[in-house]
Every structure is written in structure tokens, then in C-alpha cells.
Amino acid sequence: MRVALLQMTSSDQPADNLAMVQQMIADAVAGGAGFVLTPEVTNCLSGSRSHQQSVLHHEADDPTLSALRDTAAQHEIWLSLGSLAVKTTDADGRFANRQFLIDPKGEIVARYDKIHMFDVDVTPEETYRESDGYRPGHEAVVAETPFAALGMTICYDVRFPYLHRRLAKAGAQVLLAPAAFSHVTGAAHWHALLQARAIETGCYVLAAAQTGTHPATRGPSRRTYGHSLVVSPWGEILADGGTDIGITYIDLDLEKVAQARRQVPSLSHDREFDGP
Numbered sequence: 001m002r003v004a005l006l007q008m009t010s011s012d013q014p015a016d017n018l019a020m021v022q023q024m025i026a027d028a029v030a031g032g033a034g035f036v037l038t039p040e041v042t043n044c045l046s047g048s049r050s051h052q053q054s055v056l057h058h059e060a061d062d063p064t065l066s067a068l069r070d071t072a073a074q075h076e077i078w079l080s081l082g083s084l085a086v087k088t089t090d091a092d093g094r095f096a097n098r099q100f101l102i103d104p105k106g107e108i109v110a111r112y113d114k115i116h117m118f119d120v121d122v123t124p125e126e127t128y129r130e131s132d133g134y135r136p137g138h139e140a141v142v143a144e145t146p147f148a149a150l151g152m153t154i155c156y157d158v159r160f161p162y163l164h165r166r167l168a169k170a171g172a173q174v175l176l177a178p179a180a181f182s183h184v185t186g187a188a189h190w191h192a193l194l195q196a197r198a199i200e201t202g203c204y205v206l207a208a209a210q211t212g213t214h215p216a217t218r219g220p221s222r223r224t225y226g227h228s229l230v231v232s233p234w235g236e237i238l239a240d241g242g243t244d245i246g247i248t249y250i251d252l253d254l255e256k257v258a259q260a261r262r263q264v265p266s267l268s269h270d271r272e273f274d275g276p
């Protein structure tokens, strides 16, 4: 299976972002991809709650989701929307940061709501309170497909190794890690974190990333790190998307998953122990 990771610079205008993704999917299909991945918050990257309130939708009537389901069906591809920001019915008005897996008929076959919220002061000037705007998810998800079992994670989840081990023990062979990583933490940690998750689990890690300075009509503009990454189950970086908008390709070979796990079977060497 040929996979394409789309690296983009989402703005806070969902219609513009949709047009961009549709064009990139067409390009990826022309490049031979049968599975296309988009980054976190593909539809809208915004730091303004009131702006999000005015442009986002519930899943059931989200125009980005319905258009991209049609796109997947039209090209007969598998599509991971790394996430869409969608409205929920929660009384506090918080959104969900939700990943969708869409099959070649355009059906949604799996959903995952980001579990770990990025409530972090990266520097005194650069602070994030993701849980102000988004409600955390409560359920880990492994999606079975004919070409691989996919463990779903989003961005900050990458810092929580036990989530990934659970996904691998539940059968995942490929971990999806779409992101909008901050530039500062990305430069310090991004490659090492993704390589560690691959090594610990013997999974491929596929991380489609947001990149660059994101245009914002309201609220602060943000800068993300880019470097969409493909890591092999042995921990090698097979592809790095750099910092430009563009497409990164990889041909998955699941024999590599079995091989890495044969060579170092740490996934099956857990021990019970006493202590803290």
C-alpha cells in the first residue's frame, strides 16, 4: 500500500483549507497513493474560540467532512483526516478534536477523539490551553483495514507511551500521529518522540504535520513545526517532509513490523513488579 502524508498550513477558513486538501489528494492519487493522511485540525487552525464557534459544525453537518467523504469515494482511497475540529453537544460548548478514518466507499469506519490535551506553557510568551476549547476523548481506537491495523493518536498524545503500547498490544501495526506541533517543542522533541514510539511498539509511525505560519483572521496566528515523518518499526526515519507544504510518500511493508518484533520482542516482555 502506497501512503501519502499531506503537509499543509491550515488557516482559520475551512472552505480554503478544504480546497487545498482536495487538490493535494488529487495530486497524491496521481502519485499512486491508496491511503492519504492529513494533519491535526485540517479544517481550521484557530486560536479564537468565538471564531471557531462561528465557522465550525457538528459532525453530522460538517461540510469539510461530507466533501472529503465524497473525495475518498471518487478516488476510491482510504483517507485519514488527522483531525477535524467539530462542535459537540456539551453544555460548556467545547469542541472535539476528532480523527476520522474514511474507506474507499466514502464511509466513516473509525473515529478517535484526542485524549491528551496540550495545556502547556511552552515559553512565558507561548502558552496553550487546549482543554479550554476542546473536550478530551476517553477511548483508544484501533481500526482494522484490509492493509493494516491502525492505532489512532493525535499530536500531544505522542508523549504518552502507554497509550501506544496499548494500541500495539491490541493489534496495531501502524500508528497514526497527525500533528500541529509547536515550533519550539518540535525542534527539541519531535523526531525523538516518534522514533521512540515506533521502537517501543514495533509499529510504523505515520505523522502528517501542519507547517509554517498559519494565517488567522481573528486571534493570534500560530507557527507549527512541519516535518511530516515516516518512522519504520525498527525506528529508522524513512521520510521527512521538511518545512514546505507538500506530499511525503511511503510504501508500507508489514513484514517489517513482524521482523522488528522478532528481532526485539520487548512488546511481549512486560513484567509485573512491586514498588512505586
Ligand SMILES: O=C(O)CNC(=O)[C@H](CS)NC(=O)CCC(=O)C(=O)O
Pocket: 040, 041, 044, 045, 046, 085, 097, 118, 128, 129, 130, 155, 156, 157, 159, 180, 181, 182, 185, 186
Ligand atoms: O488548537 C488547535 O486548534 C489544534 N490543536 C493543537 O494544535 C494542539 C493543541 S494546542 N497542539 C498540540 O497538541 C501540540 C503538541 C506539542 O507541540 C507538544 O507536545 O510539544
